[in-house]
């Protein structure tokens with residue numbers, strides 16, 4: 001496995017790749033969710049690359065950029081064990097040199113709602129860094145997790161709108177045994193908060209249960225989810241959404257593929273989760 005720090009060195013290594021290249025962009029502090037993406041990339045391509053870069057432009061001024069967990073040596077050992085060929089781990093100055101002035105901004109409903117509404121500027125930061133990473137890595141296929149459902153839609157939109165020559169593959173959310181969706185941010189949770197955080201997956205299970213019993217009224221399901229979350233004293237709802245899975249427009253009736261998603265603060269930690277119904 002080669003670990004490459006600069007854009008010029010990565011381009012040089014890329015030129016030597018024969019066949020297809022699978023790519024897994026990450027912000028590091030890897031968990032089994034990331035590794036499931038690496039495994040899918042390994043299975044579907046001749047070569048596998050991953051990036052590790054905590055992208056400052058996708059964090060808001062009062063978000064967790066400075067305390068975001070980092071452990072490069074641990075990440076590299078995990079990637080090596082999965083048979084990764086190339087790791088791109090640039091510094092902030094490599095990705096955003098002085099005078100950097102170009103941004104990619106997906107406009108319209110896809111970024112106006114949910115995470116886009118709660119985190120102004122977040123998707124502009126994601127879109128810009130992912131576009132840069134795609135230009136540097138030149139992957140055949142890029143792998144993202146369904147846990148960041150809206151991010152996956154935004155990236156598919158960029159690839160389509162900017163005629164990028166790669167395939168975006170979205171893999172299922174990986175969960176802890178008790179249902180908590182894996183996230184690098186789960187390390188922030190203290191013992192009591194870790195327990196309280198189960199309210200996210202439980203409220204999604206409740207939605208699935210109501211729906212499978214025939215409930216099609218979206219507001220009734222949202223209301224039941226909110227009640228369940230509000231019964232947990234450590235949890236504070238940011239949003240609970242039942243939306244069209246491709247446009248993210250809120251639904252009145254569950255009569256098409258729906259993305260049920262939520263963002264909840266547990267203590268100081270903001271967690272997101274979703275299912276498709």
Ligand code: PAF
Nearest residue numbers: 025026027055126129148
């Ligand atoms: O999902 C993530 O970890 C990040 O948003 C990504 C796609 C690596 C861009 O920084």
